[in-house]
Amino acid sequence: MLTAHAAAFQINGKTLVSDIDMAIPPGKLVALVGPNGAGKSTLLKLLSGEIKPTSGAITLDGRALSSFTALDLSRRRAVVPQSTALSFPFSVREVVLLGATVPGFAEPPEHIERMALDCLRTVGLLALEHRLFTNLSGGERQRVHIARALLQLAMAKRAENEPGILLLDEPTASLDLAHQGVVLEEALEQARKGLAVMAILHDLNLAAVFADELVLLSAGRITARGTPAEVLKDDVLSRAYGCEVRTNRTPSEGVPFILPHYIRAR
């Protein structure tokens, strides 16, 4: 399991995140929420191994993340970045195949191709296989990257007790209502299939609907953790976001939601 133990990160004397204790359990979708500048992206970089904590530790199955090579790490976790500009005209299929760059290097090409098409089918973009990535809409690009991350995890040889980890950095940014749902449904489905999934989300309502667990980050610290019902409370959110927030619940399911309208009506 990917776990943070009192992890902190400082740069140029400025503390970006501190006292981070959290875990991403297999089978669950964890949503990382919080106001702008709370340190969400820094925390995701710490959890992905891209940067090392300046104090505390990030461990994977009890072993410090920094002791893994890039290669070993790539067998266990994949990352979907928020936005990736491509300087060269890759086709959709080629972008997905990049997921197999390292873990699938020794595999027969036909096998990799088949798996890549499976991953494209999973995100519903099989029909765009031969399109140029640069000509896709934002939502389509996001899903292509998810397919690439899925291929990376699918190609890696892992033991039964080594579940894959999928980290998504604001996968719903710049997506419309329908596509937000499509992407998060996919993330949730991957969690249900056994991956440990964490996504940075801006939209608390989406987090409330899809996440198993919420981690609320504010000023570099975790101010609340738990189920949506436990975290999405008026006082907790008001403190974290520095403005008055009123939550409500859907009549039938009791899912919490927040309307900007209420904030304005204050």
Place this chain on the structure above:
Amino acid sequence: MFRSYLIRTCASSLLLAAGVAMSATSTLAEQLIVDGSGRDVKVTDTSRILSVGGDVTEILYALRADDKIIAIDSTSQFPGDALQKKTDVGYLRALSAEGVLSTNPSVIIASSDAGPPPVIEVLKSSSVPYVMVPDDKTPEGVANKIRFIAKVVGLEAAGEALAKDVERDFALLAEQRAKITKPKRALFVLSVQSGKATIGGAGTGADAMIQLAGAVNAGASVPGYKPMTDESGVELAPDAILTMQHGGGGMHSDRIKTVPSLAGSPAMKNGEIIEMNGLYLLGFGPRCARAARELMAALYPELVQKKASAAE
């Protein structure tokens, strides 16, 4: 300027006439030459000469060996018909090995400036004898150069006569030089780019010519052709500025006026800017002494009376 033009046209028409009149192409016994680089070169056939270097071509023409020249380089601009009548193998410092061989010369007579070095190495390894002409920018050097080239092409008598003429010219020049009581400070400006002048320092051909003309090289404090800094330009304070003619005419002296550090110099104040043909001035060929005398006349008009050259 007009004067130098006249001399050049006269000389070239004379040479042309002489060239046409000459017919005897002496067949030559094999001879061993120690060339300018100290190599032993075996020359057997001088019927198809590739002449590389403006001074080399000029000397060959003056020796009336021009009908043996099959190709020249692009610096061979005197006499004027050389470039028109002979195959041009390009700039002497950027020769092409196969291009040179394609002109099928029986001997290559080349200035020490010829290059690039790897191409020269290839040419030396070919079966065509490659003769490097010794180069010394002194009166004796010019006479020696003439005698050397004459020996290579088997025209020793003509060479001796021409060398003697040149030596006489230089002697006359030295005589006149001795009359100079107050040597002027002259500065050679090779080029001007965006207000910055490149000047001829010690050891350059321009330096030698300025001294031959009885002046002091104002730029002698630097070695070689070097760009001049603005401040040092003020310090040099030349009495006269010497430069090469441009294709378009007065262009060059106009450009020199754009160099701020020279603006206050005596040369600029008195309008003493002397333009001469580049090959004529710096070629160190048969016309060298004449060029130096012309320069002297321009520098000291009161001293030197224009006389017909001994060579004419």
Place this chain on the structure above:
Amino acid sequence: MTSEAIPLSGSRAGKTHRMSAAQVIIGSAVLLAVAIVASLSLGPTGITLSSLPRALSAAISGTTDATIAREQLVLLDIRLPRTLLGIFVGASLAIAGAIMQGLFRNPLADPGLVGVSSGAALFAVATIVLGNGIAAPILAPLGIYALPVAAFFGGMVTTLILVTIAGRHGQLMIGTLLLAGIALGALSGALTGLLAYASDDRQLRDLTFWSMGSLGGANWPKILAVLPFGILIALLTPLLIRGLNGFLLGEAEAFHLGINVERTKRIAIVATAASVGAAVAMAGVIGFIGIVVPHIIRLLAGPDHRVVLPGSALFGAALLLFADIIARLIVRPAELPIGIVMAAIGTPVFLHLVMKRGIGGSE
């Protein structure tokens, strides 16, 4: 997945039209073979490849026949080394361009544009000017390798500075890269000018050779001098394929994909410096090949480095040979600097690239 998530299913807009990797590699190889035959067959002397058997036997058993000796000289000592040097220089510069573009994620990153060639030329010039003076104790033992080794270090220093400046914030900033590259190029040019000031006329003559670029000085010692560099490049380049493919997504993404980012960078820098250094040391600064060739290969086969790297090497070698054939024939018996021919070929492609894709590279 919902059905509305599949838009534009009827449209073929933006569909890729590409040749297969095999087509591009084989096509480039055939082109190179043609270029080699042409380069050996064409020249101002008019000697053709049909004289090769005679020339070869003369080279082995010697000859007294002047015609055969001439053929032997032209074919075996002029055209053959020149062709081999052309293959090396063309392939090296194209590979260096492809690697830099992959490393910096920008199709405009070219060793010439971002100052690496100038840096290599600066060190080469320093070798010429200082080789008999203060640097003699270091350079003299290197012999014929002094020039390419010095140029290699010049290219490496420049690339290292570029990577440090442009990659300060964890990822390479393209604008910073281009500006830093231009600044470094200007600095190298200024220092080269300073060295030119310190040089004598004979050295200056060698220096002008660098700015023009030419295969004219090719000879067997030069081929011998670049041989170790050719081997080094051939060994290093395959190690870069996966890493550079990963880099196309970004440096962080490459790490996520499992690529050892630092190792890839180090190999890329050494390979680029070796390619550019040895090429510049032997043939001067020849521009555009590093930008034009990888661009054409990517247009044909896509950006996968499994095709881009070998394809660029083959196609770059072929293109430079053709440019050299033009350079040596068009004004024969003189010859044009090959830089002029490459610029005439390269500029239209380069402008097309800039107009179509913009400076940033992405559409």
